[in-house]
Amino acid sequence: MELERREYEYIRKIAETGSFIAAAEKLYITQPSLSQFIRRIERHVGAELFDRSHQPVTLTEAGRIYLDIEGQIQDLCKVREQRIQDLGQTVGGTVRIGSSNYRSSTILARAIPIINKRYPHIDICLEEGTTRELEDFAIQGKTDFSIVVKPTGHRDLDYIELFREELLLAVSPDWGLGREPLHDEGLHSRYPVFDYHSLDGHPFLVMKEGQELRHSFFALVEALDISPTVALETTDMATAQTLARLEQQKIDLGLVAEPSVRRDLAFIPVMDIQDTFVTTPNYLENLYLREGQDTSLFETGNIMLLDTSNMTRHHVDEYMAENNIFPHQILEVTTMDLLIEFAKIGLGIACVIKELVQKELDSGMLVEIPLDIPIHRRTIGFAYHPANQAMALKTFLEFLY
Numbered sequence: 001m002e003l004e005r006r007e008y009e010y011i012r013k014i015a016e017t018g019s020f021i022a023a024a025e026k027l028y029i030t031q032p033s034l035s036q037f038i039r040r041i042e043r044h045v046g047a048e049l050f051d052r053s054h055q056p057v058t059l060t061e062a063g064r065i066y067l068d069i070e071g072q073i074q075d076l077c078k079v080r081e082q083r084i085q086d087l088g089q090t091v092g093g094t095v096r097i098g099s100s101n102y103r104s105s106t107i108l109a110r111a112i113p114i115i116n117k118r119y120p121h122i123d124i125c126l127e128e129g130t131t132r133e134l135e136d137f138a139i140q141g142k143t144d145f146s147i148v149v150k151p152t153g154h155r156d157l158d159y160i161e162l163f164r165e166e167l168l169l170a171v172s173p174d175w176g177l178g179r180e181p182l183h184d185e186g187l188h189s190r191y192p193v194f195d196y197h198s199l200d201g202h203p204f205l206v207m208k209e210g211q212e213l214r215h216s217f218f219a220l221v222e223a224l225d226i227s228p229t230v231a232l233e234t235t236d237m238a239t240a241q242t243l244a245r246l247e248q249q250k251i252d253l254g255l256v257a258e259p260s261v262r263r264d265l266a267f268i269p270v271m272d273i274q275d276t277f278v279t280t281p282n283y284l285e286n287l288y289l290r291e292g293q294d295t296s297l298f299e300t301g302n303i304m305l306l307d308t309s310n311m312t313r314h315h316v317d318e319y320m321a322e323n324n325i326f327p328h329q330i331l332e333v334t335t336m337d338l339l340i341e342f343a344k345i346g347l348g349i350a351c352v353i354k355e356l357v358q359k360e361l362d363s364g365m366l367v368e369i370p371l372d373i374p375i376h377r378r379t380i381g382f383a384y385h386p387a388n389q390a391m392a393l394k395t396f397l398e399f400l401y
Contacts, residue, residue: 018056028241098134098146125332200226252393258379269381274354277369280346302348303327
C-alpha cells in the first residue's frame with residue numbers, strides 16, 4: 001500500500017511541476033532515482049506515462065488514466081481504513097504533524113504521551129521544516145496540521161492561535177558587550193536590556209532561509225540600522241535530500257552515511273557508526289509492569305524511528321524485515337536529534353546512532369535494548385561533487401586530507 005501511495009505521489013508531482021528535476025527536488029530524491037522509478041512503473045503497465053519529447057513534460061493519455069484511477073484508489077483505501085476502524089469502535093490510523101525541531105521537543109514532547117495513552121492505535125509521524133515549508137505541507141496534505149511561528153496567513157489555510165511568547169537574544173556571559181545592561185523600568189522585562197548599538201558588527205547564529213524568525217530578525221536589525229555578521233546558518237536535511245542537492249551543486253559538502261550507490265559524488269570516510277535501540281530505565285520498567293516480563297518490546301512499546309524519506313530508516317527497516325521485527329506502534333520524526341531527545345524524556349524506544357548517546361548510556365540515563373543480531377554498522381563521512389571548484393570547498397578538503 002505504501003508503495004502505491006509513493007507511485008501516485010511521484011507521478012502527481014512530475015505532472016504538477018512539468019519537470020523530473022523540479023519534482024525530484026520537491027520529493028527530496030535524486031533525479032536519476034526518480035527517472036528509474038517511473039521507468040519501472042511504465043514497464044509494469046506497458047505504456048509511457050509521460051511525453052518527454054518537449055519541456056515541460058506532460059502526461060500521456062495513459063498517464064492521465066493512471067493518475068486519475070490511482071487517485072480514486074487512494075481515496076477508496078482511506079474510506080476502507082476509516083470504515084474498518086469505525087466497525088471496531090477504535091480510533092486508529094496515522095496523524096501527520098508538521099513542526100519545527102524546537103516545537104517538537106517542547107510542545108509535542110508533552111502532548112504525545114497523552115495522545116498515546118488515550119489513542120493507542122494511532123501512529124504519529126512528525127514532519128519538520130521552516131514556517132513556509134510547514135504551511136506548504138498542510139496545503140499539499142503531507143501533514144494533517146502544522147505548528148508554525150508567525151504564520152504568513154495563507155488563504156488556503158485556517159489558523160488557530162495557541163499562545164504568544166517572548167523572543168530573546170541568547171548570548172554567552174563571556175560575549176563581552178563592553179557595557180552594563182540598561183534597566184528600563186518601563187519595559188517590565190525579567191531580563192537585562194542592552195543598548196542595541198552594542199550588537200553592531202557582532203557574529204550571529206541564525207535560522208536558515210524560510211524561517212519566519214529569521215526574517216523578523218533581519219527586519220529588526222534593518223529598522224535599527226545595525227549590521228550584525230552572520231557566522232552560521234543552521235539547517236537539517238535527510239541524506240537523500242543532501243545527496244540530491246550535492247548532485248545539483250546547490251550545497252558544497254554534506255556529512256552523510258555512505259550511499260550504497262556513489263553516483264557522481266566523492267566520499268571521504270570519517271568514522272563507523274552503530275545503530276541501536278535505546279530507552280530510559282523508567283520507560284522499560286513501566287512497560288514490563290504493564291505488559292509482563294515476557295512481553296515483546298517491539299510489539300508493545302512505542303517505537304520511535306526516523307521517517308521513511310531517510311536512508312537511515314531504510315537501513316533499519318531492512319534489518320527489522322530480515323529479523324522478523326514488526327513494530328505495532330511507531331512514532332516517526334525527521335531528525336536524529338529529536339529521536340535522542342524523545343528517548344531521553346521517556347517517550348518510547350528510539351533507534352539512534354550509539355556513538356551519539358554513549359554519554360547517556362554510560363551515565364545510566366539511557367539503556368540499550370539487547371538485540372539477538374546487531375544492526376549492521378555503517379560508515380559516515382563527507383560527500384561532495386568533484387566538479388565543484390569553489391575555493392572555500394577546496395580549502396576545507398585540503399584541511400580534511
